Amino acid sequence: MRCDHAPGSDEGQQGSVGHVPQDTRGDLTKKAPLAKLVWFKSGGAADWLFEPADMEDLTSFLSALEPGTPVMALGLGSNLIIRDGGVPGVVVRLGKPFSSTEVKRDCVIECGGGAPGILVASAARDAGIAGLEFLRGIPGTVGGFVRMNGGAYGREVADILVDCDVVMPDGNCVTLPVGDLDYSYRHSRLPEGAIVVAARFKGDPGDPEEIGAEMDRIADERENSQPLRTKTGGSTFKNPEGGKAWQLVDKAGCRGLELGGAQVSEKHTNFLINHGDATSSDIEGLGEEVRRRVAEATGVNLEWEIKRVGRP
Numbered sequence: 001m002r003c004d005h006a007p008g009s010d011e012g013q014q015g016s017v018g019h020v021p022q023d024t025r026g027d028l029t030k031k032a033p034l035a036k037l038v039w040f041k042s043g044g045a046a047d048w049l050f051e052p053a054d055m056e057d058l059t060s061f062l063s064a065l066e067p068g069t070p071v072m073a074l075g076l077g078s079n080l081i082i083r084d085g086g087v088p089g090v091v092v093r094l095g096k097p098f099s100s101t102e103v104k105r106d107c108v109i110e111c112g113g114g115a116p117g118i119l120v121a122s123a124a125r126d127a128g129i130a131g132l133e134f135l136r137g138i139p140g141t142v143g144g145f146v147r148m149n150g151g152a153y154g155r156e157v158a159d160i161l162v163d164c165d166v167v168m169p170d171g172n173c174v175t176l177p178v179g180d181l182d183y184s185y186r187h188s189r190l191p192e193g194a195i196v197v198a199a200r201f202k203g204d205p206g207d208p209e210e211i212g213a214e215m216d217r218i219a220d221e222r223e224n225s226q227p228l229r230t231k232t233g234g235s236t237f238k239n240p241e242g243g244k245a246w247q248l249v250d251k252a253g254c255r256g257l258e259l260g261g262a263q264v265s266e267k268h269t270n271f272l273i274n275h276g277d278a279t280s281s282d283i284e285g286l287g288e289e290v291r292r293r294v295a296e297a298t299g300v301n302l303e304w305e306i307k308r309v310g311r312p
Helices: 055-063 117-126 133-137 142-147 208-225 245-251 280-298
Strands: 027-033 045-051 071-074 080-082 087-093 101-103 108-112 161-167 173-177 195-202 262-264 272-274 307-309
Touching: 055 161, 055 195, 071 142, 071 195, 080 280, 101 117, 108 117, 117 133, 117 142, 117 208, 133 208, 142 195, 245 280, 262 280, 272 280
Parallel strands: 045 087, 071 087, 080 307
Antiparallel strands: 027 045, 101 108, 108 195, 161 173, 161 195, 262 272
16 A cells, blocks of 8 residues: 555654553563564664554554654564664564565565565565566565665666655655665665555566576575575675675685674675674674775775664
């Protein structure tokens, strides 16, 4: 459902995070531990964690927050370091009510912001829609990879997105066409705190068996080349223009480098691993040390692809 705007709150409902609308139906948790919700399994707590019951619940809740309250969306937590001091304000986690997929006309599929990439790719396969297979290789949800122009295997979200529904931190909802996102490599112009609640992707007619075979190839390649069965966060650094981050990390001698409980993966050097007792400070510190060594060895300043949020 496309949205132009959502109604603001009544004046009497304005207040701090702790003063929520009487009819809030989702789960609201104070000082909620986030480590269990992210792939690295490290980091502090959210001041508040809100899991809305539906779209109306989300917009009503946000419109009642005190203006300026920090808001952050959390998907699968695959491309994220939650710092050890926790996250200020409100973390919004879109669950099952935002995970639907629906096939539309002209090879368009509409997806909730909480739908995982593998679910979207599978729905497209079953409907005979080609061109979305690469989403099988993105370990995140629609909201996350629309925001960061996620990509893999030669394609990115900018190639398939039609438009998306976005709830702003004040509760207002707008539908933005792909051109308004000003996409570049792993970047969009969406403001901080904006939450992608739905998106529409367009593919091309295809054969479900061929689409499924390509998805299987992507899954096998990821399994064979990436440390998927560890506590990791996905690709750590953006690929510099004309190069590969993992090759630069390798050239700088960082394969297997450790700091505290964190390590540069031996299997794929653009992945960091939590061996079980790493703090987020260990992980981020190791990433910064890799950046320093790569710059010293190659002259290239690697940029973080993993998002780092919260208090140190």
